[in-house]
Amino acid sequence: xxxxxTSKISGTQELLPGVQxxxxxxxxxxxxTYLKHGYQEIETPSIERIEVLLAKAGGDTEKQIYKLIKTxxxxxxxxxxxxxxxxxxxxxxxxxxxxxxxxxxxxxxxxGLNFRGExxxxxxxxxxxxxxIDVIGRGELSFAYDADIISTLLDALNSFNLDTPILARIxxxxxxxxxxxxxxxxxxxxxIMNIIDHAEKVTPEQTKVSLEELPLDEPTVKQILDxxxxxxxxxxxxxxxxxxxxxxxxxxxxLIELDLILYLLESQGLTEQIEADLKxxxxxxxxxxxxxxxILPEHRGIGSIAGGGRYDNLTKHFSEQSFPGVxxxxxxxxxxxxxxxxxxxxxxxxxxxDYCVIPMSEHEYDESLNIAQKLRDNGHSTTIVFTxxxxxDKLTYASKIAKNGIVIGAEEIASHSYKAKxxxxxxxxxxxxxxxxxxxxxxxxxx
Amino acid sequence: xxxxxTSKISGTQELLPGVQxxxxxxxxxxxxTYLKHGYQEIETPSIERIEVLLAKAGGDTEKQIYKLIKTxxxxxxxxxxxxxxxxxxxxxxxxxxxxxxxxxxxxxxxxGLNFRGExxxxxxxxxxxxxxIDVIGRGELSFAYDADIISTLLDALNSFNLDTPILARIxxxxxxxxxxxxxxxxxxxxxIMNIIDHAEKVTPEQTKVSLEELPLDEPTVKQILDxxxxxxxxxxxxxxxxxxxxxxxxxxxxLIELDLILYLLESQGLTEQIEADLKxxxxxxxxxxxxxxxILPEHRGIGSIAGGGRYDNLTKHFSEQSFPGVxxxxxxxxxxxxxxxxxxxxxxxxxxxDYCVIPMSEHEYDESLNIAQKLRDNGHSTTIVFTxxxxxDKLTYASKIAKNGIVIGAEEIASHSYKAKxxxxxxxxxxxxxxxxxxxxxxxxxx
Numbered sequence: 001x002x003x004x005x006t007s008k009i010s011g012t013q014e015l016l017p018g019v020q021x022x023x024x025x026x027x028x029x030x031x032x033t034y035l036k037h038g039y040q041e042i043e044t045p046s047i048e049r050i051e052v053l054l055a056k057a058g059g060d061t062e063k064q065i066y067k068l069i070k071t072x073x074x075x076x077x078x079x080x081x082x083x084x085x086x087x088x089x090x091x092x093x094x095x096x097x098x099x100x101x102x103x104x105x106x107x108x109x110x111x112g113l114n115f116r117g118e119x120x121x122x123x124x125x126x127x128x129x130x131x132x133i134d135v136i137g138r139g140e141l142s143f144a145y146d147a148d149i150i151s152t153l154l155d156a157l158n159s160f161n162l163d164t165p166i167l168a169r170i171x172x173x174x175x176x177x178x179x180x181x182x183x184x185x186x187x188x189x190x191x192i193m194n195i196i197d198h199a200e201k202v203t204p205e206q207t208k209v210s211l212e213e214l215p216l217d218e219p220t221v222k223q224i225l226d227x228x229x230x231x232x233x234x235x236x237x238x239x240x241x242x243x244x245x246x247x248x249x250x251x252x253x254x255l256i257e258l259d260l261i262l263y264l265l266e267s268q269g270l271t272e273q274i275e276a277d278l279k280x281x282x283x284x285x286x287x288x289x290x291x292x293x294x295i296l297p298e299h300r301g302i303g304s305i306a307g308g309g310r311y312d313n314l315t316k317h318f319s320e321q322s323f324p325g326v327x328x329x330x331x332x333x334x335x336x337x338x339x340x341x342x343x344x345x346x347x348x349x350x351x352x353x354d355y356c357v358i359p360m361s362e363h364e365y366d367e368s369l370n371i372a373q374k375l376r377d378n379g380h381s382t383t384i385v386f387t388x389x390x391x392x393d394k395l396t397y398a399s400k401i402a403k404n405g406i407v408i409g410a411e412e413i414a415s416h417s418y419k420a421k422x423x424x425x426x427x428x429x430x431x432x433x434x435x436x437x438x439x440x441x442x443x444x445x446x447x
Numbered sequence: 448x449x450x451x452x453t454s455k456i457s458g459t460q461e462l463l464p465g466v467q468x469x470x471x472x473x474x475x476x477x478x479x480t481y482l483k484h485g486y487q488e489i490e491t492p493s494i495e496r497i498e499v500l501l502a503k504a505g506g507d508t509e510k511q512i513y514k515l516i517k518t519x520x521x522x523x524x525x526x527x528x529x530x531x532x533x534x535x536x537x538x539x540x541x542x543x544x545x546x547x548x549x550x551x552x553x554x555x556x557x558x559g560l561n562f563r564g565e566x567x568x569x570x571x572x573x574x575x576x577x578x579x580i581d582v583i584g585r586g587e588l589s590f591a592y593d594a595d596i597i598s599t600l601l602d603a604l605n606s607f608n609l610d611t612p613i614l615a616r617i618x619x620x621x622x623x624x625x626x627x628x629x630x631x632x633x634x635x636x637x638x639i640m641n642i643i644d645h646a647e648k649v650t651p652e653q654t655k656v657s658l659e660e661l662p663l664d665e666p667t668v669k670q671i672l673d674x675x676x677x678x679x680x681x682x683x684x685x686x687x688x689x690x691x692x693x694x695x696x697x698x699x700x701x702l703i704e705l706d707l708i709l710y711l712l713e714s715q716g717l718t719e720q721i722e723a724d725l726k727x728x729x730x731x732x733x734x735x736x737x738x739x740x741x742i743l744p745e746h747r748g749i750g751s752i753a754g755g756g757r758y759d760n761l762t763k764h765f766s767e768q769s770f771p772g773v774x775x776x777x778x779x780x781x782x783x784x785x786x787x788x789x790x791x792x793x794x795x796x797x798x799x800x801d802y803c804v805i806p807m808s809e810h811e812y813d814e815s816l817n818i819a820q821k822l823r824d825n826g827h828s829t830t831i832v833f834t835x836x837x838x839x840d841k842l843t844y845a846s847k848i849a850k851n852g853i854v855i856g857a858e859e860i861a862s863h864s865y866k867a868k869x870x871x872x873x874x875x876x877x878x879x880x881x882x883x884x885x886x887x888x889x890x891x892x893x894x
Contacts, residue, residue: 004502004765006544009528012492014541016548017555024488036823038800038830040848041471045459045574046493046560047513055451066494067516068530069523070564070573076516076523081456083515094461097453101463103847107830108464113493113560117517126517127492142833144812151816267813268820318451353485365591366714369598373715376483383485383554386589400550401487 011118011126013333021351023336026160027111030131030330033156034109037148039133042108044090046115050082052093055317061085066117066126083115087132088314088327095136096318104138105145125333131156134327136314141324143257146290146310147264149328153306154273156330157294161346162339164299169231169277170265170292172258173309175241176278178251179227188214196228197281200300230278234262237276257289288312290326302338306330354380355420356402358394360409368408371418374433399423406431458565458573460780468798470783473607474558477578477777480603481556484595486580489555491537493562497529499540502764508532513564513573530562534579535761535774542583543765551585552592572780578603581774583761588771590704593737593757594711596775600753601720603777604741608793609786611746615712616678616724617739619705620756622688623725625698626674635661643675644728647747677725681709684723704736735759737773749785753777801827802867803849805841807856815855818865821880846870853878 008014015023035041053065066083073079084090087110095102110132117126133152135145150168157166176196180189191214199207204225211221230240238259246252258276265274282291287309294306308328315323339345355375359368368384375382383402385394391407398405404420412418418431455461462470482488500512513530520526531537534557542549557579564573580599582592597615604613623643627636638661646654651672658668677687685706693699705723712721729738734756741753755775762770786792802822806815815831822829830849832841838854845852851867859865865878 003767004499004540004543005496006499006540006765008492008540008544009494009496012494014491015489016545017487017489017553020489021487024490036826036828038803038828038848040464040468040800042462042464042467043471044461045455047456047459047562047574049452049456052451052453063518068564069514069516069526071510071566073523076520079516093451093453093455096451097455098463103844105832105834106464115494117515119518127494137834140835142835144809144831144833147816148831148833264812264816268816318453320450353482353487356485362591365711369594369711369715379483381483381485384591384595385552386591386595387552387584388587388589397550401485 009126011121011124013125013128013337018351019340022345023332025350026336027129027131027332029159030156030332031109031111033159034111034131034133034152037107037133037152037155039107039109039152042091042094042110043112044084044087044094044110046083046113047081048084048090048093050080052318053082053084053089055089064116064118066115083117085116086114087112087130087329088134091132091134091136092315092318092323095323096315096321099138099319099321104136105141106136107133107145107148108136109133123334123337125337128331128333130329131332132327132329134314134325136323136325139322139324141326143260143290143310144264146257146326147261149308149326150261150274150292151265151268151270153294153308153328153330154270157306158273160339162296162344163346164296164344166273166294166305167297168265168270168274168292168294169280170258170261170274170290171276171278171280172254172261172290173281173287174250174254174289175258176227176254176281178248178254179224179244179246181250182246182248183220183223185216185220188216192216192224193281196224196279197283199228199279200303228279231275233271234259234266234276237278238262254289261290282307282309286311292328296344299342299344302342305335305338353383353402355382355404355406356398357382357384358391358398358405358407359384359386360391360407362388363410364408364413367413371406371408371431371433456573458568458571460572460574460784465798466787469792470779472797473783474576474578474779476606477603477779478556478558480606481558481578481580481599484554484580484599484602486554486556486599489538489541489557490559491531491534491541491557493530493560494528495531495537495540497527499765500529500531500536502536511563511565513562530564532563533561534559534577534776535581538579538581538583539762539765539770542770543762543768546585546766546768551583552588553583554580554592554595555583556580570781570784572784575778575780577776578779579774579776581761581772583770583772586769586771588773590707590737590757591711593704593773594708596755596773597708597721597739598712598715598717600741600755600775600777601717604753605720607786609743609791610793611743611791613720613741613752614744615717615721615739615741616727617705617708617712617721617737618723618725618727619701619708619737620728620734621697621701621736622705623674623701623728625695625701626691626693628697629693629695630667630670632663632667635663639671640728643671643726644730646675646726647750675726678722680718681706681713681723684725685709701736708737729754729756733758739775743791746789746791749789752782752785800830800849802829802851802853803845804829804831805838805845805852805854806831806833807838807854809835810857811855811860814860818853818855818878818880 067079068081114130115127195210280291289310291309293304310326313322314325357368357372359365372382372384404422406420419428420431421428511532514526515528561577562574642657727738736757738756740751757773760769761772804815804819806812819829819831851869853867866875867878868875
């Protein structure tokens with residue numbers, strides 16, 4: 001009976017109401033957690049000037065952006081607006097634009113959609129939620145905020161009540177940079193970091209061969225592999241790194257920062273859920289100090305479920321002034337897709353209304369409205385089914401959208417006795433509701 | 448020091464964190480109210496195929512849409528995707544696409560951004576939040592849902608705690624349609640409805656002249672003016688309409704529907720906040736029965752702050768099947784802009800964090816983290832200021848972002864005695880917090 005292709009475009013998310021409720025619930029939990037940790041929400045427009053989005057030229061950015069054609073644009077080349085592809089560029093613009101009206105260190109969250117006009121692939125989205133937090137300093141920013149970001153993200157992910165542990169893996173890129181400087185390998189550092197960044201997608205043997213083929217001699221390869229295989233608690237890893245006796249200022253600075261961040265996290269009682277891991281790099285550019293990612297250790301194949309790091313200067317393309325920052329992000333659309341596929345979502349997640357009130361006929365509509373309003377006043381989500389269908393059909397409908405049903409007939413109204421039936425358990429309970437007096441009955445003439 | 452134009456594009460909203468908190472708070476209140484009334488959220492993609500958006504051809508729709516250029520598109524003409532300009536077209540597509548998996552009557556909310564690529568004007572937005580609710584039936588849909596939509600929107604607007612009354616003005620277009628049929632004016636009904644639709648933007652005298660110039664004779668003009676000037680409670684308006692003794696089935700059907708809807712609203716105790724008003728038309732096409740809008744009677748110049756109505760068939764462009772619906776919308780971006788300009792926002796709206804913890808030095812970072820976590824565990828939004836600035840600077844910062852400040856120094860930690868200072872009143876209160884034991888102090892070596 002369709003006249004039209006009504007499917008959504010590929011690479012976007014569109015959920016049925018029951019599943020959407022689970023998604024929205026997770027989004028709200030993250031939003032609540034961010035606010036509880038003092039991250040105030042900001043919302044920049046989805047649409048930016050192309051020159052802003054491409055201020056940091058290079059890479060695949062230009063290919064990824066969705067350009068916009070508005071009234072008056074004559075050709076693709078004359079387009080000057082596009083959809084943002086991340087929250088970082090708009091945040092940089094926002095900070096420079098509103099600098100004099102903001103309080104630094106600025107702790108903000110951004111909870112919106114981002115867009116990438118790439119060809120669609122399974123598990124890659126063209127339109128997706130990124131739930132970001134960032135702290136931006138003016139001129140300077142304490143490394144304690146790196147710990148603040150990590151513990152906030154961990155709290156947000158814990159709120160999902162996944163039936164599997166979550167682990168934050170933390171590193172500092174200065175350690176590896178300084179290490180390679182000390183080995184006089186700075187000219188090969190990009191290639192080496194790239195190999196380390198991909199080490200978990202290949203076998204250990206392949207990583208070793210890749211390093212050897214750079215080429216690097218066997219003792220050097222061994223030193224690098226020993227370094228990146230280090231992982232564990234603060235006491236283990238900081239001690240092992242100290243024992244390497246690397247005399248390089250960048251290495252030492254990275255060690256101090258990593259130690260401080262691990263200390264601050266451990267002092268909050270976070271020990272099971274955090275680990276230093278020297279294999280974490282998080283891509284080649286952008287991050288300059290702390291880097292971290294979250295994984296589900298029982299489901300390593302999923303890869304990172306959230307991540308972030310420290311950047312020396314957020315706004316370098318927009319301002320002469322320096323705004324160091326640290327941030328992290330939960331890619332909720334992708335994460336939800338994966339959790340769903342892996343059956344890891346909390347099965348108890350609430351996705352039904354509390355009550356559905358079921359008037360037997362039109363004559364009970366007014367009373368049903370009052371009962372529904374009383375339930376709402378007591379904080380319950382409540383709907384009413386207004387149809388002329390059979391009672392059994394109404395009950396079927398009610399059981400699909402609500403946890404409890406309340407049938408309202410002439411008898412119930414006369415006796416002021418209302419019962420709620422729990423559709424899952426079959427139990428019924430008495431409701432004690434005072435209903436308000438009503439005006440002259442609409443149906444009285446017809447009776 | 449800027450290297451770049453960092454302003455947002457015109458026609459979009461971008462707020463400072465304190466104002467954003469007020470906006471987000473209103474959005475959440477609407478979302479909570481919708482859910483409490485049994486409207487389950489759905490989220491369709493912002494991006495749709497152009498052919499879907501233009502399925503109902505004509506009008507200015509094509510000029511308004513923001514077309515998207517993705518990888519592979521060679522020219523504007525080859526673009527096949529665009530941003531949605533409202534929630535109604537995507538909802539129609541959604542209903543047809545997922546028909547077999549949905550429960551009808553389907554009560555849904557949509558809380559997303561819509562986009563119009565028009566030239567920017569003051570108070571007109573290119574990117575704006577529409578907070579919609581709709582009920583969709585399969586084949587049929589009780590008129591009781593019209594009342595459900597109106598009372599839900601009223602509840603949502605009341606949650607804003609505006610310092611001014613809100614009024615829902617309700618009409619049914621069948622009354623006017625039937626009335627004009629009875630006067631044999633059907634061939635002029637579009638022109639007449641258009642004049643009525645604009646009657647509140649001009650003087651009564653101008654409306655009269657416009658009707659006369661159609662041309663219509665003086666008695667007819669008087670009949671029309673008498674009709675559209677009718678407004679008031681159910682008992683007043685329904686009686687007055689009955690007294691007109693119009694023998695037309697469309698008119699009579701409209702009267703029954705309006706009477707029922709007013710009855711159901713009044714039976715919920717809504718009398719002060721609703722009114723029948725025969726001047727409400729809500730544009731020329733689309734709506735087919737109930738129409739309504741919300742105004743602030745003490746600020747009539749603002750115009751409608753929300754509105755909606757009944758449509759015979761949501762999906763006529765996509766399916767042979769009939770899905771009647773009723774819906775309404777709060778255009779929150781525009782409304783917020785107006786409320787802000789008119790100084791009507793609740794001044795008590797909460798836009799600060801509950802607590803800012805202020806460690807005197809790095810030595811109190813760990814204890815501060817624990818105190819902050821205790822406050823969060825008790826439901827308070829709490830941040831910590833990690834800077835090396837003077838205490839007075841930290842206090843200034845704290846007072847700008849939080850309601851209360853807690854200074855943590857060596858003395859407080861030694862005595863386990865913490866005080867919260869309310870920045871507005873200057874009062875201090877004792878906090879009773881047990882802090883967890885901490886690992887070996889990070890700073891102990893350096894001391």
